[in-house]
C-alpha cells in the first residue's frame with residue numbers, strides 16, 4: 001500500500017491573497033483537489049495533507065476526507081515532510097509519493113508510470129522531471145555521467161546550472177524507510193535558509209543509494225503556480241485542454257470565447273456550447289442540447305435536446321426537450337421535467353415543474369410542486385415567505401394560473417383549476433374550479449378630459465409632427 005504526502009502548508013505570499021495558495025482555483029476547482037484526485041486515481045490509499053498557513057480553511061475544505069499533518073512554521077519542503085513523520089512511520093515498508101499542492105496537472109498516469117520505474121530500478125528516490133523551455137523558478141536536475149546526482153534551486157544555481165532545462169516537478173517517489181532515514185540529515189545551508197526536500201536526493205546519492213529521474217513527456221504535469229500570473233497560465237492551459245477533450249467527444253463550439261468548463265463537467269455529443277458560458281462543479285449535460293450564450297451552470301444536470309439561453313442555474317435538474325430562457329435563474333432544488341418551457345425573466349427556486357408545463361414570462365416560483373401541462377400567465381408570484389416562515393404551493397395537472405396571480409402559500413390549486421388574472425389566492429381551489437378575486441370595476445365617463453388634458457395635448461402635438469414628416 002502506497003502513501004502520498006501532499007505539501008500544502010505554504011502561504012503563497014506571491015499570490016497576495018489571504019487564502020492558502022493550494023485552495024486557489026484552476027477552472028473553479030482548488031489546486032489541492034486536482035492533486036488529491038490524481039493520487040486517488042493512481043490508486044494511492046493513504047493520503048496525508050501537510051497544512052500550515054490557513055490550516056482551518058484547509059480542514060474545513062477537506063472535511064475529514066484525508067489525514068492531515070500540521071507544520072507550525074514554514075521552514076521548507078523538507079521540514080514539511082518531517083512534520084508528516086508520524087504518518088510515514090505507520091506504514092514504513094512502502095513507497096511514498098511526495099507531491100506539491102500547488103502543481104495541479106500532475107496526472108495519475110505519470111504517478112503510476114513513475115512508481116513502476118521507481119520499483120523496477122530499485123531506487124531510494126525517483127524524481128519526476130520534465131524538459132521545459134522556460135525553467136525559471138524551478139529546481140534544476142543535475143546529472144553526472146547521465147545519472148541524477150542532485151537538484152539545485154533557482155536561487156542556489158551557478159550560471160551554468162541555471163541553463164539546465166530539465167526541471168524538478170516537485171513530485172517524487174521515495175522508499176519510505178530511506179526517506180525517514182535521510183530527512184534528519186537536512187540542513188538549512190542554502191540561499192533561502194530552508195530545509196529543502198530536494199537535498200535528500202544528493203544526500204542519498206552521496207551515500208551510494210540509487211536515485212533516478214523519471215522524465216515525463218507531459219511537460220504541463222510539472223507546472224506550478226506561485227503567483228497570479230502563474231495561476232492564470234494554468235487556467236489558460238487547462239481551459240484549452242478541456243475544450244479539446246470535449247471537441248474530441250463531439251461537443252460543438254462556434255468559438256471558445258468566454259467559455260470555461262471545469263474538469264468534472266460531462267457533456268454529451270452533439271451539444272453546442274455558445275460563447276460566455278461557464279460550466280462548473282458536477283454539471284452534466286446530455287446530447288444535442290444548446291447551452292448559452294451567457295449561461296452559468298453549477299452542479300446542474302440537463303437531459304437531452306434541451307436549450308438553455310442566458311440561464312444561471314445551480315444545483316438544479318433539467319429534463320429533456322426543455323427550453324429555458326432567455327434571462328432565467330434556477331436556484332437550488334429546482335427540477336424542471338421533460339418538455340417544460342421556462343421563458344424570460346423567470347426565477348425558480350426549490351420547486352418541481354412538471355412535464356410540459358409553461359412558465360413563460362416574468363414569474364417567480366418558489367417552494368412549489370407544479371404538475372404537468374400547467375400554464376402560468378405572465379407575472380405570477382408564489383408568495384412563499386411571510387417574513388417568518390416559508391411554505392409550499394401545490395398546483396395540480398392541467399391547471400391554468402392567470403396573469404398576475406398571487407398564490408399565498410401554503411395553498412393548493414387543484415387539477416384543471418383556473419385562477420382569474422389579477423387574483424390573490426389564499427384558499428385551496430378544488431379540481432376544475434375557478435378562483436376569482438376582484439373588486440367591481442367602475443367606469444367614470446369623461447374623467448380623462450379633466451385629469452389628462454396635458455397628456456392628451458402632447459399626443460396631439462406628436463400627431464402633427466408625424467403628419468408633417470409624412471408630407
Ligand code: UD1
Nearest residue numbers: 007008009010074075076077080101102138139168170224
Ligand atoms: C519546489 C521545489 C522545486 C520544484 C518546484 C516545483 C524545493 C526546495 N523546491 O520549489 O525544486 O521545481 O517545487 O513546483 O522543494 N510547502 C510547505 N511547507 C513549507 C514550504 C512549502 O508545505 O515549509 C509547500 C507549499 O505550500 C507548496 C509546495 O510545498 O505547495 C512547494 O513549495 P514552494 O515554496 O512553492 O516551492 P518552490 O519554490 O515552487
Ligand code: CA
Nearest residue numbers: 102224225226
Ligand atoms: Ca511552487
